[in-house]
Amino acid sequence: MSIFLDQNSKVIVQGITGREGSYHTGRMLAYGTQIVGGVTPGKGGQKSEHGLPVFDSVKEAVDATGATHNVIFVPAPFAADALYESHEAGISLAICITEGVPVHDTLKVVGTTSGMRIIGPNCPGLISPGKASVGIMPGHVFKQGHVGLISRSGTLTYEVVDGLTRAGLGQSTCVGIGGDPIIGTTYVDVLREFANDSQTKALVICGEIGGSDEEEAAAWIGEHLAGIPVVAFISGRNAPPGKSLGHAGAIVSGSFGTAQSKIEAFQAVGVRVAERPSEIPKLLLAH
Numbered sequence: 001m002s003i004f005l006d007q008n009s010k011v012i013v014q015g016i017t018g019r020e021g022s023y024h025t026g027r028m029l030a031y032g033t034q035i036v037g038g039v040t041p042g043k044g045g046q047k048s049e050h051g052l053p054v055f056d057s058v059k060e061a062v063d064a065t066g067a068t069h070n071v072i073f074v075p076a077p078f079a080a081d082a083l084y085e086s087h088e089a090g091i092s093l094a095i096c097i098t099e100g101v102p103v104h105d106t107l108k109v110v111g112t113t114s115g116m117r118i119i120g121p122n123c124p125g126l127i128s129p130g131k132a133s134v135g136i137m138p139g140h141v142f143k144q145g146h147v148g149l150i151s152r153s154g155t156l157t158y159e160v161v162d163g164l165t166r167a168g169l170g171q172s173t174c175v176g177i178g179g180d181p182i183i184g185t186t187y188v189d190v191l192r193e194f195a196n197d198s199q200t201k202a203l204v205i206c207g208e209i210g211g212s213d214e215e216e217a218a219a220w221i222g223e224h225l226a227g228i229p230v231v232a233f234i235s236g237r238n239a240p241p242g243k244s245l246g247h248a249g250a251i252v253s254g255s256f257g258t259a260q261s262k263i264e265a266f267q268a269v270g271v272r273v274a275e276r277p278s279e280i281p282k283l284l285l286a287h
Contacts, residue, residue: 010066014038025050037055125137149203272287
């Protein structure tokens with residue numbers, strides 16, 4: 001198994017004729033993802049440069065292709081409307097790659113699109129190695145296996161996965177949830193799915209300073225995932241107090257959301273915490 005995505009998932013690309021949408025559509029197709037079409041208003045009836053049908057709306061695309069998944073490569077001012085359109089068309093999982101989406105837009109969308117899972121915004125997407133990849137992840141560093149991974153950061157995901165793969169530790173599904181203060185799918189949401197996935201035998205959580213998502217994930221692990229090997233890494237340990245670094249969500253206020261509070265939360269429930277990404281494979285193999 002895997003979570004959220006497999007070789008049978010039918011995916012459409014919003015913004016397929018744009019530079020980023022077109023480029024990453026080619027990469028997703030090369031990986032084997034079942035991309036069935038795209039959406040660019042005003043260009044319906046045309047073909048993308050990959051020979052895929054282009055539709056004027058998500059509903060037209062869903063009706064014609066039976067797509068259940070959507071990946072969004074549209075400018076930030078239009079991302080919320082793209083998500084609303086996906087929801088109205090019956091998409092079950094929308095992956096919003098777009099960064100710079102206003103927080104208020106995301107807050108409203110997340111609160112009014114029940115029944116559709118949103119991953120992102122400002123995320124690298126997800127991949128079930130050997131099956132399908134949706135987003136911007138470099139597929140060549142991934143290997144099919146039994147380690148589930150959740151991360152706020154795209155680049156950190158690739159670094160950690162490269163180390164896992166080199167150590168012979170393949171992955172079941174890797175989910176980049178995004179680094180904005182408000183996101184559609186949290187660590188706990190993904191942990192619930194991994195807990196019911198027979199392919200996933202161990203977990204890696206890559207977090208960073210800011211917010212309380214990692215502490216909440218630690219509490220959920222302590223209550224529901226006893227006995228499953230889990231290794232965590234928290235970036236931003238040396239961030240100056242009160243500074244916003246990197247992601248919009250990486251903001252610390254007082255002792256809230258600090259690297260130390262997150263590390264202690266994980267350690268309190270038996271999760272081993274790596275001091276640097278390169279230690280993660282060794283800690284997993286030591287379980």
